[in-house]
Amino acid sequence: MLTKKGKYGLKALVDLAHLDPGETAFITEIATRNNIPKKFLDAILLELRNAGFLKSKKGPGGGYSLSRPASQIRIGQVVRTLDGPLAPIRCASRTAYEVCDDCNDPETCEVRRSMTIVRDAMADILDSMTLEDFIANPEKQRAALPDETIVKRVS
Structure with a gap:
């Protein structure tokens, strides 16, 4: 969130x-x-x-x-700067990974595997959007999003 x-x-x-x-x-x-x-x-x-x-x-x-044009400011970079890693749980993070204390085997954990998919989908969407997309018209905003299959994969 x-x-x-x-x-x-x-x-x-x-x-x-x-x-x-x-x-x-x-x-x-x-x-x-x-x-x-x-x-x-x-x-x-x-x-x-x-x-x-x-x-x-x-x-x-x-x-x-x-400091630069809105088209060169990636939303994913901004969110990571202000909020840290995009992963919904620490064990799914690429940059702030922590083993869960209640997990016997992170490699086979279904929750971690699913949250890794969520992390990747969030990163794909946020990294594909620029500040310019935020201020653009709705059609341009939709065009800036990655292929819908990414979103469907986790829903």
Whole structure:
């Protein structure tokens, strides 16, 4: 599940993606437009800036803006930056793997095997989408999704 941190980060990026080239927005403006607590957003934007998604400028004409075009910002990268691994359970994670303490054999565990399929489907979808897809019209959003067989495989 996407955390509030992940959701707020995506909302802020979408907000900034709607700005004209060269335009910036202050944290207060982004927070107000998106009903996000300013202090929480401050920490989120700092993390996104440190990860290279945003740039900031102080003083008059300052604020935040995207560091690269929205078409080059992958949603999967943003979610991993803010929320960590995409796996629904730790034993299905590629980057934060932990053996379950109630599991006798991770290699034959049906739950782990199924959650690995879920992880792969989530990664395929989120990694195929860009910030530009988020702000595009619905038809373009559907076109950005991977083949429906990926989604059907886990449903």
